[in-house]
Amino acid sequence: MKITSAEFIKGIRGTDGVTQDGVAQFAFVGRSNVGKSSLIVSLTNNKQLVKVSNTPGKTREINFFRINHSWMLVDLPGYGYAKVSPQEKEKLQKLIIWYLTDRSIKPTRVFLVIDCKVGITPFDEQMLEILRDERHPFSIVVNKTDKLGQKDLASQLKHIREAAGDAELILTAATKVHGAKDVLARIAQALE
Numbered sequence: 001m002k003i004t005s006a007e008f009i010k011g012i013r014g015t016d017g018v019t020q021d022g023v024a025q026f027a028f029v030g031r032s033n034v035g036k037s038s039l040i041v042s043l044t045n046n047k048q049l050v051k052v053s054n055t056p057g058k059t060r061e062i063n064f065f066r067i068n069h070s071w072m073l074v075d076l077p078g079y080g081y082a083k084v085s086p087q088e089k090e091k092l093q094k095l096i097i098w099y100l101t102d103r104s105i106k107p108t109r110v111f112l113v114i115d116c117k118v119g120i121t122p123f124d125e126q127m128l129e130i131l132r133d134e135r136h137p138f139s140i141v142v143n144k145t146d147k148l149g150q151k152d153l154a155s156q157l158k159h160i161r162e163a164a165g166d167a168e169l170i171l172t173a174a175t176k177v178h179g180a181k182d183v184l185a186r187i188a189q190a191l192e
């Protein structure tokens, strides 16, 4: 599948206003700084579309991007970033949980993004629990694979596989556009 158009639709901070037009939504969730926004850049090949920075806690809204004039990519804020205020942290956490649990929202597939160096954290475990409880189809995207050598990557993947159970793993390096085609293939399959 090729992405020929990508447009920012809106960012929401409250618990209303999700586009209810029934189009498929593919959502990226995960800890702050794991590379969710970078993955969206790598899929769309459009740096202007998404704000990516070295500052964790960059995405503060749920951002919706319409792709190929039909389906949506959804960029969620990250959880677990220590330096945002406790109030902001709680607000962001509520926003993420609302997106994943509200009955009116039915993401076609959720991509839980993790940093291959860090592995699956207790926060990620909580997200996995929610994804399973809500019965959302999901994949675990193991990002930043360029940061580890072959041997370390293999050993990290072993741990990640143990914690991931039967969840599908997709390996990526967003800033090198590695693995983008595998994520896109998963999306294409779900859209069939």
Ligand SMILES: Nc1nc2c(ncn2[C@@H]2O[C@H](COP(=O)(O)OP(=O)(O)OP(=O)(O)O)[C@@H](O)[C@H]2O)c(=O)[nH]1
Binding pocket: 030, 031, 032, 033, 034, 035, 036, 037, 038, 039, 051, 052, 053, 054, 055, 056, 057, 058, 059, 060, 076, 077, 078, 079, 143, 144, 145, 146, 147, 172, 173, 174, 175, 176
């Ligand atoms: N080396 C390397 N760096 C990456 C990769 N993906 C993202 N980064 C870098 O990691 C930092 C954070 O990336 P973002 O895409 O903003 O992360 P995010 O998950 O959207 O973060 P929040 O919006 O805070 O939740 C940026 O400096 C990216 O350039 C990758 O695959 N490899």
Ligand SMILES: [Mg+2]
Binding pocket: 036, 037, 038, 058, 059, 075, 076, 077, 078
């Ligand atoms: Mg982001």
